[in-house]
Amino acid sequence: MQGATEENLQQDAAKKANRQWYISVGQRWLTATIAMPIVLLFVWFGGWWAFAGTLLVVLLSTFELHAMMRHAGYRPLIVVSLGLSVLFLVAAMFQKERLLLLEIGLGAAVLVPLPLLFFRKKLEGALVDWALTLSFSIYLGWSMSFFPLLRGYESSRIPGLHGAWFYLPSGAWWTLLALLGVWGFDAAAFFTGHYFGRHKLAPRISPNKTWEGAVGGLVLSITAALLFTSIPLGVPWYLATVLGILIGVAAV
Numbered sequence: 001m002q003g004a005t006e007e008n009l010q011q012d013a014a015k016k017a018n019r020q021w022y023i024s025v026g027q028r029w030l031t032a033t034i035a036m037p038i039v040l041l042f043v044w045f046g047g048w049w050a051f052a053g054t055l056l057v058v059l060l061s062t063f064e065l066h067a068m069m070r071h072a073g074y075r076p077l078i079v080v081s082l083g084l085s086v087l088f089l090v091a092a093m094f095q096k097e098r099l100l101l102l103e104i105g106l107g108a109a110v111l112v113p114l115p116l117l118f119f120r121k122k123l124e125g126a127l128v129d130w131a132l133t134l135s136f137s138i139y140l141g142w143s144m145s146f147f148p149l150l151r152g153y154e155s156s157r158i159p160g161l162h163g164a165w166f167y168l169p170s171g172a173w174w175t176l177l178a179l180l181g182v183w184g185f186d187a188a189a190f191f192t193g194h195y196f197g198r199h200k201l202a203p204r205i206s207p208n209k210t211w212e213g214a215v216g217g218l219v220l221s222i223t224a225a226l227l228f229t230s231i232p233l234g235v236p237w238y239l240a241t242v243l244g245i246l247i248g249v250a251a252v
Contacts, residue, residue, distance in 0.1 A: 085136070086108075089148065114126075150174050182251045185221040186251060191216070192215070198210065
């Protein structure tokens with residue numbers, strides 16, 4: 001009886017893992033068919049369109065992070081996080097005034113939230129909430145502000161009906177590399193790890209990741225770097241290879 005029970009538990013665990021894998025596959029297909037074309041359109045147009053797409057991502061991510069923190073018992077100030085994140089993005093669009101905007105915004109973000117938090121009835125955790133409020137803005141707003149900067153203002157265009165290739169400015173190619181390199185690494189690592197993964201990469205942090213999956217992801221990120229930099233921009237293949245490796249390592 002005990003052996004049969006253990007066997008049933010193992011079968012249930014295997015079915016659950018298999019079901020979870022199909023859910024993950026479905027989520028990736030959904031991202032590829034819906035989200036990716038929308039993102040690529042923002043990359044194509046650049047300028048304020050790229051700003052709008054980045055802003056949407058930052059807003060959604062900020063709300064998600066705040067919901068996670070509130071569920072864990074923390075209460076960061078979402079208004080301040082959103083305001084500072086938007087300021088980072090706006091500053092990226094006005095490069096001449098960027099330093100001034102950042103100085104004003106960072107000064108206000110550091111000085112204003114802390115007194116507000118001390119007006120709470122319960123002061124326990126106020127400093128942690130203050131740190132979380134600022135860290136969300138830096139993690140999301142500041143890091144994502146480099147996408148509009150990387151893309152630039154130069155618009156993409158089709159040279160003509162008989163043109164063999166779309167014209168994309170250099171900023172668009174670099175942005176495509178940053179996006180598709182990471183997405184490609186994730187997809188390749190996911191499928192390679194599922195079918196060929198045997199050795200765990202970081203079992204305590206992410207038990208599903210394997211060394212085989214990481215190698216598969218690196219192959220695709222290096223390929224993306226070669227396609228998006230060496231061919232259209234003339235970057236030497238060895239530098240593109242190093243860049244692909246760095247993108248893969250960052251995507252892990």
